[in-house]
Every structure is written in structure tokens, then in C-alpha cells.
Amino acid sequence: MASSYEYDDPSYDSRSYPPSSSQASDQGYDPNFVPDSVKTFVVHLYRHIREKNVYEIHQMYEGSFQRLSDRMFRESPWPSVEAVAPYVDNDHVFCLLYREMWFRHVYARLSPTGRQRVESWDNYCSLFGVVLHGVVNMQLPNQWLWDMVDEFVYQFQSHCQYRAKLKNKTEEELQLLRQYGQAWNVYGVLNFLQALVEKSMIHQILEREKEGLEQFTATDGYDYEGGSNVLKMLGYYSMIGLLRVHCLLGDYSTGLKCLAPIDISQQGVYTVVIGSYISSIYHYGFANLMLRRYVEAICEFNKILLYILKYKQYHQKSPQYDQILKKNEQMYALLAICLSLCPQTKLVEENVSAQLKDKYNEKMLKMQRYDDEAFAVYDELFSYACPKFITPSAPVLEEPLTNYNQDAYRLQLKLFLYEVKQQQLLAAVRSFLNLYSTISVGKLAAYMEVDEPTLRTNLMAYKHKMHSVDSDGKIIPNADVEFYINEDVIHVVEPKSIKRYGDYFLRQILKFEEMISELDRVKLD
Template structure:
């Protein structure tokens, strides 16, 4: 190695790669995790805030030019580049090639490593993020140079949607993660109890990548607007229980965010409310522990987006009884006024639904290749506009139901004729409205069963409407705990005043 190449690599980086390489060979997961989470971030902040890390060829001599380590180093290298700088088209394509090589080694090679769950999750998460970023970049055709257009034509398979889906699906299938989770459920495997790690000297890489790839598939299908398929990909993971997905905060939040959003778009509001409530309560209780995490800003952003989605769900399906007091208090503070305006279903209400959806939805993508014919146009917003249009169409349909719900809440029984006169419609039209109410407040669950989202339900017998109102069970615990905390605060303040 010549002196010039040696000078490109600071001593701290040499030390980092040498130690990281050694720990990977020794399967020392704890040390790898420390270096990955702490040392890499510290060096990035100190030395590479506005520049890329040294290229892989510069550090390769310090790690025996090891092929797998080169791929892992480049994976981190490109991730840092995306986070701190603006990648060029060539770098976007090279990053895809590196992921292809890395996943090929995992799928077809003998990988004898144990890597931290955080790193394995970041690989899948970043793979999907870079795919999304590439689709957005490629869809902005207006100001592309001839060189960029030539490179896009030449590399039409880079970040191809089928290639991305195939890699994620191959990792799921090759890892046999479906069978592993089934055996785990039957008590024949310790996958969940061990957080996916192999304590018998084996490797966790393929199994855990397969596991996280199911979440990656959910996310990709949400970006494409295929919510049914996305939720089906997640079926083997029981999200109502602790699992490997909850061992990494980013994985936990991404899973529930996309799961909840998909349920919202499929009108399974109750399921969306339940899961948003659980994750928002979890973040509320634990976010102070993640303040030093590199993911902290992302946690806060997703937290705010999920409050917006919860506000939408509760405006369309007023099941406040499903929401914990602490979450409800935060929700009222953030969106209380907007939610009351959203109940009116006028132009202002639709504008608020539009605003919250636009803020909280995923960055939808159009995965197809652009037309290279003149004139070149931007189409990066097309997928988002389509999903927004579908969502607002659903909201408009719900407008008709708000009047029905108001009357049903007042009566336990009411004749069709009387309700028709109140609503100023004839009886056949009212029957149509009531059928629409039934349709819109019920949805098909993932297991094929019909589930109700209605806070007020009814049945018709001999032209009489019989109302079934689900009374919320009162929860006093949270209320008393909040009042006790306030009381203790008042006493502390009084003691402080006395001392002064």
C-alpha cells in the first residue's frame, strides 16, 4: 500500500475497522453493537460531518481485504452518505449493486457471523428507504441532464421494484422464518426468547434478515398502495406480543406505523386505533431512554405522524374508549380543536383531513420506469395524489353517515318512517343510507372474518330500528394517578415556597 493511500485513512478509522473486523470474526455481538451504535456515530460526527468516510479500497488492507467485511463496510458507507450528503445517480446505483452482492452472500454463501439486531434491521430499513428515494429521484425528470438520462437508460434494472421485492421475499423464504416462528409458537424453538440470536455457535444473520424482511415487504407494499398484500406479509408475526421486532425501537415503530396506516386505508379503524394507542403509549413512557439514540429524531417524527393518523381514525370511527388516558390527553392537546372541526364534514373539515393525511402518510412511489420521450415531466407526486384522492373519497362517503350516527345515539328504538322524516329523505333512500352505514362500519379482517368498527350498531325488525349502543367501560385508574401526580407537584411547590 502506498503512502498516499495510507494518509487517506485517519488512525481512528484504521483502529475502528481493525477492531470491528476482529469482533465480527470472534462473533462478539456486544462489542460489534457498541462500535456500530456508538463508535461509528462518534467518528462520523467528529471527522465526517460533511464528507464521506474513506473508500473501501483504502481500508481493505487493514482487514485482510475480506470480501464480506468490504460489503458490510460499504453498506455503512452508503448509509452515512445518504444521511449526510446528497448521493449522485452513480452512487445510488452502486449502493444497489452492493446490497445485491451482500444479500447474495447471505442467501447463497456460508455466513458464519452474529450481527446485532440493530444493524440487521438497519440493512433492511435502509434498503427499502433507498429504493423509495431512488423512485422519487427518478420520477423528477424535468431537470435531468443528458448524462443522467443516459445512465438511467443504461441501468434500468437498478432499484427495479421486482428486484427489491424478490430479494426481500428470497430472504423470507431462504431463512424459513415462517416455519421457525411456527415452531417458536409451539414451544419447539427459542427464536423469540433469544431475540433471534444463536447461542449454539451458529449465525443469526439469515434468520433475522428474513424476519425483518417481512416488515420490509409490508413497507414496500404500503408505498405501492397494496395494503392487503402488505398485511398478509406480516401475518406470521404476532404484533400483539413482544417479539424480535420490538427489540429494536426503529423496527417496532416502523411495523406499527405501516400496520396502522394499512388498516386505516382498509377501513379497519378499530385495529388501527388499538395499535396506534399501544405504540404511542410505549413511546410516551420510554422516549427519554432514546434521547442519545441516532434514531431519536425519527422516533419523534413518527410519533407526531401517528398522532395525526390516530386523530383521523377517531374522527372516522369515534371509539375513544380504546385509547388510554395518557395518549388521549396528548391527542386532545395536539389535535382536539381540529378533530371537533373534522366532525362537521364541510369544506374546512375536508381540508383538515387532507392536511393530516398529507402530513402523516408514507411517501408513496410510482415504481415504473419513466418515459424518456420529450417533453420530460415530473411524476413523483402522482402516486401520492391518487392515494389522497381515494382517501378523501372515503371521507366524503362517511359524511352521509354522521347524521345517521347522531340520531342512533339518541334513540334505543325508532321507526324507519320517523327517522326518514327527521333526515328529510324517503324510506327507500333511508334504507340505502342504513345499508351504507352497515357497509362502512364493517370490514374484512386479515383472517377473513367480518369485524365491526361501529360505536353504535343497529338491526331492523318490522320497520323498527333497534339500536345497540356499546357503553364504554369507565377507567378510573389513570384519572386518579394523574390527579395524585398533580397533587404531589402542588405539595412540592408549596414546600419550596415555604423554604424560600
């Protein structure tokens, strides 16, 4: 199959990856035993990849692999790559793909050892090396290619958390960390993702698509002229992976710049795979929240939550279903935070608003008070919904050994709560401004029981906190109440209400379609 990929590399050498000692010593697990069902699986998958049969590859990847894992490998790894290599002509690239799935299974269902973490890094280096430096001539399902990038970033995050928990590490684990200090290095991870973006020329492809010179979205990224979608789609998904990595590092502006070539306001290839869609909007919305771009965050959270509300039942059999539900709950928590800091409720669709009230109405009322109880709720929701922040630097492996895996999270929480505290007086300003069209500064100061200089400071703080800077350097408003001061008189600008007839008619159309489908199922005597 190496010739099928047009990649001049030697066939898979089983000596290059010796099984880890812990893997080989698992009771009841023989890494060299290959059940007949696994032989059939790898032979058929190998053949379908050679034939570029994307439909069958997807069925085996999403269906057969999961069913075999549930039935035969619920508490053990799959057979080692050395054992299955003879059944696939010792094909180097297929063995790398199999090993990628092997490690993903270990991470999902078991607890990877330190050596397995290092071996997984080596495998990704080899796999991405083939894609970047070879001529890969195969088509893989978008779901698999997205999972590769997503798992790559997840394992990086997991390793950073693992190496930051030093307190109960054994001497063998510490020695592995010393010996393989470059494994899952933050620069290596970022370099691979950036290299995939650049080598794929995905930025240029998306630009050409805007000019009508390229069919990328229309074909969902596939190449129907006999080419390969692998490099192109890995580059595309790597932009989302870069956004996620930068969010984990707390560098939100850079993360949004990495995603900028994708028009997040439109349907696109990123919406085809639901995991890609949810990850994009979750991290995009969270980054905007931390940059005080509340309106943008609210709009995108509303869009994805409405999508999940309508279509989640179609993904119940998907391996990603539990993750979809978890991210759904986290984004409702983030939406509650956004609306508490910037009450733009008119931006939220009716069904999403109803779900939000069921989940967080009581907590949102508490957050409006800005007392100690309110800060506790902000703390709780942020801690539940935020990404698992990481410290990218390698640990100092010297006594006394301590855990510092929570340091990055505590820092981001501290910065967030500091921002909330700065806005604690804005709720009072907002409530008074909602009552008047014009009011003198002195009169409002008396009502709020502060002096005029303090009130002016609070009004300036409101203006500052309710405006932010977008990625192009333009100032964008987030305020639900706009005002200006002329000769010591505050003039409140009446907001223009936008009547959304489209939403109403869409809801009625959906209701009638449901009624018609129910009537069609009724059997008349």
C-alpha cells in the same frame, strides 16, 4: 476473515468498485486518506466481528461510528472501501458491510449522486448474495440487521422518487438511468426480501415457537450455540420490509399478509429494536386505516404511542431519535383521522387521549362537520402522515421530460378523500342513533329531513362502512353504535361498557414508584 464466515469467495478486489467521479472530485475530500481513528475503528470492528462479540460490535456500530461521523465526516463521505481494505485483510464480507455503512452515511448526511445510487444497489446485491448463497457464520446486532433492511427499502423508495423527477435532470444523469435501468427495480427489491424470508425459514421458526419447540423470542433471535443470527434476522425483518414496500405501492392487503406470521398483538423480536417496532406498527396501522379496519388501527396506534410516551426519553442519544419523534407525530395525525371516521374513543388510553387533544382537538372537531373545511383538514393530515408513495414502473426517458413523483401520492389521496366523502352522512346518522334506543324509520327520516328510501340507503351505508373484512375473510365490526331494523322500527343496541380496573391500578403504581424514587433521592440531615 472469509474463512471465519465459511464463505468461499475471493478477497475484496478494489478494482471491482471504482470510485464515482463526483465522489473523487469533491473539494477537500481524498477517498484514499484514512485517518488513524478510522484505521483503529475498522481494525477493532473487524476483530470483534471475527470473535462474534455482539456487545462490542453494537457499541462500535451505534456509538463509535456515529461519533466519528459527527466529528470528522459531517460534510464528506468516509474513506473509500479500497483505502480501508488493506487494514482488514481485504476481507470480502467485511468490505461489503463497511460499504453498506458508507452508503448509508452518504444518504443520511449528503446527497447521493446517480452513480452512487447504482453502486449502492450493486453492493446490496453482493451482500444479500453472500447471505443467501454462502454459509455466513457471524453474529451481528439486531439493530444493524434491522438498519440494513430498513435502509434497503428506504434507498429503493428514494431512487423511485429520484428517477421520477426528470424535469431538471442532466444528460449524464439520464444516461445513467438508461444504462442502469434494472438498478432498484421493484421486482428485484421484492425478490431479495422474499428470498431472505424463504431462505431463513422464519415462517417455520415462528410456527415452531408457537408450539414450544423453538426459542426465538426468548433469545431475541440470537444463536447462543455458536451459529449465526444473520440470515434468520434478515428474514424476520424482511417481512416488515415487505409490508413497507407494499404500503408504498398501495397494496395494503398483500402487505398485511406478509406480516401475518408475526403476532403484532404480542411483544416479540420486532419490539426489541425501536425502529423496527415503530415501522411495523406505523405501516400496519396505516394499511388497516386504508382498508377501513379502524378499530384495529386505533388499538395499535394507541399501543405504540403509549410506548413512545413512556420510553422516548431513553432514546434521546440514539441516531434514530429524530425519526422516532417524526413518526410519533405522524401516528397522532393518523389516530386523529381514525377517530374522526370511527369515534371509538374508549379504545384510547387516557395519556394518549390527552396528547391527542392537545395536538388535534380543534381539527378533529372540524372533521366531524364534513364540509369543505373538514375535507381540507383530512387532506392536510393525510398528506402529512402518509408514507411517500412511489410509482414502481421505470420512467419514459423521452422529451418532453416531466416530473411524476407525486402521481402515486395524488392517487392515494384521491381514493382516501373519496372514501371520506362517502361517509359524510354517517355522522348525522350516528348522532341521532346515540339519542334513541328505539325510533321508527319514518320519524328518523323526518328528523333528518330526508325521505324514507334515502334514510334506508344511509343506514345501509353506515352498516357497510362500519364493517370490514379481515385477512381471513371474516367480517369485523368497527361501529361504535350498533342497530337493527324490525318492522320499520330501528332498535339501537346498548354498548356494554368495559371497566378497565387494570389501567387505573397501573397508573397509580407508576405514580407511587415515581414518588418513592424521588423520596430515595432526598438526603436527610
